[in-house]
Amino acid sequence: MIQRISTDVTIIGGGLVGSSAALAMRQAGLDVVLLDKGFCGAQASGVNYGGVRRQGRPAEQLPLSQRAHGIWPRLKALVGIDGEYVPSGHLKLARTERDFAKLEAYAEMARPYGLDLELVGAEALKTRFPWLSAAGAGASLCPGDGHANPRLVSPAFARAAERAGVKVFEQMPVRDVRATGNGFAVLAGENLEIRSRQLVNSAGAWSDTFAAQFGETVPLKRIYPSMVVTEPLPLRLPVSMGEQGGSFYGRQVARGNYVMGGGRGAALADPDFSRPSVTAASSVMQRAIALFPHLANAQVIRFWSGTEADMPDGNPVIGPSRTTPGLFHAFGFCGAGFQIAPAVGEVLSELVTSGRSTTPIDAFSIGRFAHAAAQTADSL
Amino acid sequence: MTEALPIVIVGAAPAGIRAAERLVEAGVRPIVLDEGLRAGGQIYRRPLVDDGRSYRNRYGSEAKKAERLHAVFERLRPSIDYRPETLVWNVSGLERSGHLDVLREGVHRQIAFSKLLLCTGATDRVLPFPDWTKPGVYTLGAAQTALKAQGCTVGDRLVFMGSGPLLYLVAWQYMKAGARVEAVLDTAPFRSKFHLVSLFVRAPRIVALGLFYGAQLQLSGVKVRYGVRPQTVLGEERVEGIRFRAGGRTEALACDAIGYGFALRPETQLADLAGCRFRFEDRDRAWLPERDAQGRTSRKDIYVSGDGSGIAGADAAEIDGELAALAILQDIGNTVAGDRPRQLTAARARILRQREILESAFPFPRDWFETVPPETTLCRCEEIRIGEIHCAVGAGSIGEINRMKALSRVGMGRCQGRMCSAAAVEVLSSIRKVEPKETGRLRAQAPVKPIPLGFGGPLDTEESR
Amino acid sequence: MSRQALFKRRYRRDEEAIPFLLNGLPEAGRRGDTVMTAILSLETSLRRTEFTGESRAGFCLIGACQDCFVMMADGSRVRACSTALEPGMAFLTDAVEGVEHD
Numbered sequence: 001m002i003q004r005i006s007t008d009v010t011i012i013g014g015g016l017v018g019s020s021a022a023l024a025m026r027q028a029g030l031d032v033v034l035l036d037k038g039f040c041g042a043q044a045s046g047v048n049y050g051g052v053r054r055q056g057r058p059a060e061q062l063p064l065s066q067r068a069h070g071i072w073p074r075l076k077a078l079v080g081i082d083g084e085y086v087p088s089g090h091l092k093l094a095r096t097e098r099d100f101a102k103l104e105a106y107a108e109m110a111r112p113y114g115l116d117l118e119l120v121g122a123e124a125l126k127t128r129f130p131w132l133s134a135a136g137a138g139a140s141l142c143p144g145d146g147h148a149n150p151r152l153v154s155p156a157f158a159r160a161a162e163r164a165g166v167k168v169f170e171q172m173p174v175r176d177v178r179a180t181g182n183g184f185a186v187l188a189g190e191n192l193e194i195r196s197r198q199l200v201n202s203a204g205a206w207s208d209t210f211a212a213q214f215g216e217t218v219p220l221k222r223i224y225p226s227m228v229v230t231e232p233l234p235l236r237l238p239v240s241m242g243e244q245g246g247s248f249y250g251r252q253v254a255r256g257n258y259v260m261g262g263g264r265g266a267a268l269a270d271p272d273f274s275r276p277s278v279t280a281a282s283s284v285m286q287r288a289i290a291l292f293p294h295l296a297n298a299q300v301i302r303f304w305s306g307t308e309a310d311m312p313d314g315n316p317v318i319g320p321s322r323t324t325p326g327l328f329h330a331f332g333f334c335g336a337g338f339q340i341a342p343a344v345g346e347v348l349s350e351l352v353t354s355g356r357s358t359t360p361i362d363a364f365s366i367g368r369f370a371h372a373a374a375q376t377a378d379s380l
Numbered sequence: 381m382t383e384a385l386p387i388v389i390v391g392a393a394p395a396g397i398r399a400a401e402r403l404v405e406a407g408v409r410p411i412v413l414d415e416g417l418r419a420g421g422q423i424y425r426r427p428l429v430d431d432g433r434s435y436r437n438r439y440g441s442e443a444k445k446a447e448r449l450h451a452v453f454e455r456l457r458p459s460i461d462y463r464p465e466t467l468v469w470n471v472s473g474l475e476r477s478g479h480l481d482v483l484r485e486g487v488h489r490q491i492a493f494s495k496l497l498l499c500t501g502a503t504d505r506v507l508p509f510p511d512w513t514k515p516g517v518y519t520l521g522a523a524q525t526a527l528k529a530q531g532c533t534v535g536d537r538l539v540f541m542g543s544g545p546l547l548y549l550v551a552w553q554y555m556k557a558g559a560r561v562e563a564v565l566d567t568a569p570f571r572s573k574f575h576l577v578s579l580f581v582r583a584p585r586i587v588a589l590g591l592f593y594g595a596q597l598q599l600s601g602v603k604v605r606y607g608v609r610p611q612t613v614l615g616e617e618r619v620e621g622i623r624f625r626a627g628g629r630t631e632a633l634a635c636d637a638i639g640y641g642f643a644l645r646p647e648t649q650l651a652d653l654a655g656c657r658f659r660f661e662d663r664d665r666a667w668l669p670e671r672d673a674q675g676r677t678s679r680k681d682i683y684v685s686g687d688g689s690g691i692a693g694a695d696a697a698e699i700d701g702e703l704a705a706l707a708i709l710q711d712i713g714n715t716v717a718g719d720r721p722r723q724l725t726a727a728r729a730r731i732l733r734q735r736e737i738l739e740s741a742f743p744f745p746r747d748w749f750e751t752v753p754p755e756t757t758l759c760r761c762e763e764i765r766i767g768e769i770h771c772a773v774g775a776g777s778i779g780e781i782n783r784m785k786a787l788s789r790v791g792m793g794r795c796q797g798r799m800c801s802a803a804a805v806e807v808l809s810s811i812r813k814v815e816p817k818e819t820g821r822l823r824a825q826a827p828v829k830p831i832p833l834g835f836g837g838p839l840d841t842e843e844s845r
Numbered sequence: 846m847s848r849q850a851l852f853k854r855r856y857r858r859d860e861e862a863i864p865f866l867l868n869g870l871p872e873a874g875r876r877g878d879t880v881m882t883a884i885l886s887l888e889t890s891l892r893r894t895e896f897t898g899e900s901r902a903g904f905c906l907i908g909a910c911q912d913c914f915v916m917m918a919d920g921s922r923v924r925a926c927s928t929a930l931e932p933g934m935a936f937l938t939d940a941v942e943g944v945e946h947d
Contacts (some may be wrong), residue, residue, distance in 0.1 A: 029679055039783050046786060107534065151786045159777075229834060231794055232895045255762075256895060269655065276826070278472050282488070289834045297921045299830035301794050415908060417929065422907050429877035431857045503909045515889045515902035522906035530882045531856030557855045617900060618851065618889045628865055637851070647909075758864055760904065760912055763896040794911035799904065830911060 002191045006348060007031040009352055010186050010196040012026040012174050012210060013203035014040030014079050016150075016338065019157035020345025021200055023079070026164040028349050033196065034158065034166050035188050037173035037206070041154025044333075045341065047306035049227065049261045050150045051240055052339045053090050054115055055142035058314065060363035061340065062113035067359050068343035069144060074085065078342075081162035083153035084254060089239040090145030091120075091129070093136045095292075099244040100137040103121050107140055108280070117142050131236050133293045140244075147251045150338055157342075174203075177213060179324050184202075198239045198326045198352045205309040207317075207331035211366070214324045216315060218369050220332055223310040224265035226280035228288075230298045232256030237292070258295065260284050265305035276303040298333070308335045318344055318364035320351065328352065329366055385477060385492050386411050386461070387647040387708060390650060391403050391499030393421020394694045396685030397453050398701035399497055399708075404459045406709050411461040411491065411530035413468050419453045421501055422521060423694045425529045426450065438528055440553060441589055444605070445694070469827035471654040478654070478681065481826070488750050488835045495681050495708050498650050499687035499701060504641035506764070507803045508758050509746050516619030516637045523639030524550045533559040535637020541608060543742040544643040545590060552593040554639075555600060562635050563603040565624060567642070567745045570606040575740035583734045601743035605631070609751045613638065625751075642744055644691045645802050651689075652824035654682045660817040663739055664691050665802070673725045675704035676711075683707060696731040699724050702796060748803075749810050752842050758807065759800040761793020769807055779812045780820045781805060797822055851902055866918065866935035874930045880904070881913055881925035884936060889900040891925055891938055894937050 009025055011018045014036030022034040034040070052072055053067040076082045093099035100119075107117040118141040120128065125139055162168040173188040177199070184199040201210045208220040237252035250260035263280025267273075281303050288295055311317065311332040321327035328351050330344050337344075347357045387403060389396045392414035412419075418426045424439065424446040434441040461483060470481035472490075479492040504519035511517075518534045520542060526534050537560045540551040544783045547564060555561045562575075580587040598604055605626040614621035614632065623632040651669040652658070657678035658667040668690050675683045685704040686697035703724045706716050754767030772788035773777065781804065783791065790804045791797030797804070801822050809816045860875040867884060874883030881903055884891060890900035891913050905912030906926045912917040918935035 039780065042783065042786070155783075155787065183557075231830060275472070275653075278470060278826075285833050285835070295833050298833040299794070299922075300827060300833050301830050302792065302796070303826050415927075417927065427857075427877055428859075428879070429860070431877060433856055448862070503905060503907065513899065513901065513904075515900050517904070519905050525906040526882070527855070530852075530877075530879060532852045532854045532882055532886065534852055536853045559853070559855075618849070618902075711947060737853065760901075760910065763894060795909065798909045799912075831909070 002193055004193045004195070005033055006195045007033045008196060009033070009168070009198045009200060010184060010194050011035065011200040011202060012177070012186070013201070013207070013331075014158050014168065014170065015043060015045035015202060015204050016041065016154045016157060016341035017045070017333075017344050018200065018349075019154065019161055020342045021202060021330070021343075021348040022045060022119045022161040022168075023157055023164060024349035025352060026161060026166045026344045026355050030352065032161070032166045033194050034161060034168045035172050035174060037188070038169050038324050039155070039170050040158030040168065041150075044306050044308040045154035045338065046150050047227075047304055047339050048150050048225065048308070048335070050147045050251065050259060051090070051242075051249065051339065052085065052087075052148050053142070053145045053240065053242070053336075054339065055090050055092055055110075055117060055140065055145055056242065057336065059109060059113070060315065060324035060360075061375070062110060062115065062248070064347070064357050064361065065340050066114055068340045071342040071346075072148070072339075079153075079156040081152060081156050083156060084149035085146065085153075086148070086254070086272065087144055087146040088251070090142045090242065091139050091239040092242045092244055093139045093246075094244045095136050095246065097137045103138065103140040103244055115142065131292065131294055133291060141239070145240065147253075149253070152315055157345075174210070175209060179214070179327070198328070200328050200330065200348055200352070202330045202348075204331055205255070205307045207309060207329065211329060214321055216321060216323055216366055216370070218332070218366065219312050221310045222267065222271065223308050223335060224267060224274040224276075224305045225261050225308065225335060226263045226265040226276035226314050227259065227261040227304045228276070228281050228284050229260070229302045229304070230258040231301050233258065233295070233298055236294055238261070238349075241291075246287070248284060248291070250288060250291075262287065265266055267307075272307065274305040274307055277304040308333070310334045313368070316364055317364065317366045318347065318361045319357075322367050322370060385494035387495040387497070388413065388480060388491060388493040389497045389499060390420065390463070390480070391501060391686070391688070392419035392453065392464075393423065393499060393501055393686065394449060394697035395701035395704070396421075396497070396499035397449055397456070398698045399499065399685060399705040400456055400460050401452055402702045402705035403708065406714055408709075409460060411463065412479070413466045414462065414464045415467055417465055419462070419464065420446070420450060422525065424449050424523060426530050427531065431531050433531070440549075442694070448648055449698070450605065467829055467831070468650060469829055469831050471650055471828070474655055483831055483835060486832065486835065490706050492532060493681070495683065495712070497675070497683040497685060497704050497708065498654070498688060499686045499697070500647040500650055502644035502646050502687035502691060503798055505643055505645040506610065506641055506799060507745070507806070508756050508800075509610040509752055510756050512613065513757055513760055514613050514615065514619055515617070517613060518637065518639050520544070520546045520550050520639045520641035522596065523637075524553065527557055533637075534639065535558055535619070535635065536560060537562055537633040537635045538637050538639060539563045539565060539633055541567065541610065541622075541638060541640040542642050543567045544641065545586070545738060545742060546641065546643075547742070548590060548593040548597065550639055551597055551602065555597065555602065561597065561602045562633050563605065563607040564597060565610070566589070566604065566606045567608050568606065568741070568743050572741050572743055575737055579734060579737040579741065582730070582737070586734065600656065603633070609745075609748075644687060646691060647688050647798075649796065649824035649828040651677065651682070651684055653826055653828070655678070655679050656682060657686070658821055660821075661690060663736065665744060665816055670822065673703070674707035674721060675700060676707055692728070692731055692735055696728050699728045699731075703728070746806075749807055758794060758803055759790045761795050761799075762789045764788060764790050765805060769804070773808060773811055779808070779814070779818070781808060781822045782807050782820060785822065791822060796825065796828060850886050851887055851889045852882060854886055858897055863930050863932050865930060865933065868937055868939055878930040879926055880915060880928045880930050880934070880936070883930045884915065884925065884938060888938060893939070
């Protein structure tokens with residue numbers, strides 16, 4: 001028995017992007033179906049580090065990131081939970097003078113976007129953050145940045161969307177999707193057939209397959225973060241941390257666990273699952289001890305990883321399809337999608353309702369790869 | 381010329397020791413990694429120093445087997461590479477040949493293997509009830525271990541509760557050691573014991589021993605209650621008593637310690653990290669690594685044996701260890717003469733059939749959570765209460781155990797779900813009104829036990845070429 | 846903190862004494878003791894939990910439940926059920942390790 005649904009928009013992928021888009025579209029009065037092959041918010045959106053960070057993003061992402069910055073404090077009103085969101089500040093360390101110079105240059109670049117970064121010299125670093133060891137050349141503090149719990153935030157958007165009237169289908173992999181001339185037909189799971197005027201491809205690391213079905217090849221690669229978490233410990237680390245030119249990042253959650261990451265994990269035989277690598281985890285642990293001597297006796301209780309989509313230029317794909325009217329893409333956040341995702345959701349809603357985004361997204365056009373793909377084809 | 385990688389056995393209890401014995405006989409020198417301070421595992425755990433007790437005194441009816449197994453191990457010791465106090469916390473590098481991440485004396489090493497035999501055993505299966513986290517409440521296995529290996533009792537005036545053959549045995553051992561046993565609270569109804577009649581035909585010794593323990597306890601004035609459901613632990617800073625319901629009546633007993641448990645749950649984390657395929661076993665109400673009769677898993681070069689591959693007890697584990705060793709020998713090209721594998725398989729199958737009957741005589745209390753209030757702690761590590769799980773699961777319409785973990789933190793603490801996952805599955809399946817198997821399998825995560833943050837990278841990688 | 850013993854020794858009572866410090870006070874265990882036996886033969890608690898501050902005294906005794914770790918005076922910790930008592934060890938069982946509550 002085939003279940004047939006007719007709706008305004010079908011969204012493939014119930015991560016934070018798809019779920020927040022579903023919620024925003026529903027609030028704009030649209031009928032929305034949200035599909036996930038597993039569980040909403042169980043992939044990259046739910047197992048990332050949890051950094052709610054603007055600092056360090058390239059200039060072209062900052063308008064979107066600033067828009068998202070306005071959404072995070074309203075999480076409770078929006079989805080019913082605060083998601084353990086803490087605007088703790090984000091401290092980015094420079095190990096060398098050269099790195100510090102880069103932080104200074106970044107602060108200069110980011111100022112016109114409204115990002116008020118505070119540069120902290122080596123001496124001030126010692127007095128203001130006495131728990132921090134490993135003398136560095138300085139740091140850059142972004143006071144409004146912070147962190148949240150991705151395990152809770154991402155599913156909460158999906159549930160909020162569902163409560164608002166979005167039809168959410170989990171464990172419903174899309175088997176076939178095609179344009180019908182006046183919209184789209186999607187076959188999902190065993191017996192679900194959805195017709196919609198518009199379609200959103202927010203399938204994360206699985207988005208390239210759907211883009212390809214509409215003749216849009218993207219150089220998407222899968223990456224796997226490598227995360228380490230300690231047992232609950234006394235609260236000492238008031239900010240979320242990162243490093244210029246390094247791959248260590250860390251934060252302490254309200255319950256006391258240190259969540260730290262760096263390096264990459266590896267895919268398992270089933271590429272939907274991945275494992276943190278012992279090498280990467282060891283580097284994270286060694287760096288943690290070097291930075292935070294107070295963790296000398298701490299125990300690590302868990303490693304984890306996830307599956308994220310990476311793009312060669314470090315930017316996501318957001319915007320309309322170049323081949324198919326009514327299709328919109330939003331994927332490839334390169335391990336940095338958590339903070340901006342709620343704004344991407346709003347932008348997608350604007351795109352399906354009015355065809356244009358009030359926040360600049362030109363840099364994220366899928367067309368930027370069409371050119372590269374054509375060049376590659378020519379050279380062959 | 382590369383030297384062959386070693387065969388590694390994890391666990392030095394009945395299965396691991398018998399496997400090592402068989403490999404040594406064939407001229408193989410296995411590495412045996414043991415988390416314990418001394419070989420023997422939990423069932424045949426040995427004291428740290430000689431305390432003057434006889435095998436009979438320490439191991440009771442199992443004394444001969446314990447003595448034999450310890451003797452086998454001591455004889456083997458020069459022929460194996462035995463490493464006690466070694467935590468195997470991960471299996472990695474599977475895209476190549478595979479190695480174990482181990483921690484010994486604070487040093488992280490990686491040990492590559494050609495064949496890996498996991499004999500990881502089991503822990504007590506426990507379910508929460510009000511104030512089960514209070515000092516003085518222990519698992520049945522813990523109560524037995526304290527007496528066996530440390531020569532002390534976990535209290536002076538005890539109540540034992542639960543289901544499983546261990547219940548009466550531990551109560552009897554405590555009585556013999558001079559403790560005052562107030563009561564045995566059997567959570568199974570009395571009528572379930574009639575299943576033992578059919579077991580008597582197959583395994584008269586087991587039934588006779590059980591009857592003997594039961595009779596001696598009752599003759600000594602120990603109260604025995606059936607169909608028990610606990611209401612709460614009494615006492616402020618420590619156990620001072622227990623209140624429970626049995627036969628439609630509420631009763632309270634004073635005691636200073638409680639030992640309880642519901643048979644065993646297998647330790648399968650390493651098999652999971654090794655990428656083995658799992659299946660749900662109704663008898664154990666648990667997911668087990670798929671294996672053939674000799675312990676071969678779905679992954680080439682990885683074998684499982686003993687309780688960690690399905691609860692069958694120590695006797696079966698000895699047989700099973702030898703079977704796995706024979707499988708390994710066959711798979712590396714040795715000829716295994718005679719029909720030893722067939723005999724062993726048949727012997728193990730007989731024990732498994734007895735286990736089926738024991739399960740009926742000591743059934744798992746499926747309705748446990750109907751009487752446990754929501755403010756009861758379910759996850760000891762993260763201190764999560766049952767009610768919080770109802771909230772997390774209900775709000776997210778969650779029906780899958782890993783999603784439940786993500787939203788409720790249950791199983792995310794230091795024990796990695798060892799003490800709460802059996803219960804968590806029961807809670808989730810009772811909320812969703814489905815069989816436990818339908819809630820899925822809790823995925824293992826490295827490190828399988830806590831490791832020091834400051835342990836650094838692998839200091840040296842053995843046998844890596 | 847209650848000074849009531851939880852465990853009761855049945856054997857090894859006359860074994861050689863092993864001195865250690867418990868919350869700063871000199872105590873003695875017996876040769877062959879685990880840290881857990883040494884402490885719980887004097888005391889009812891090994892630690893307090895991070896979130897509710899309730900007392901814990903171990904649970905499984907086989908290194909699985911991770912409930913019995915004990916703070917040492919030098920800030921390190923040991924798993925009491927599977928660590929042999931050594932002379933001079935110093936334990937703090939009433940330290941509230943963990944999250945500092947308001």
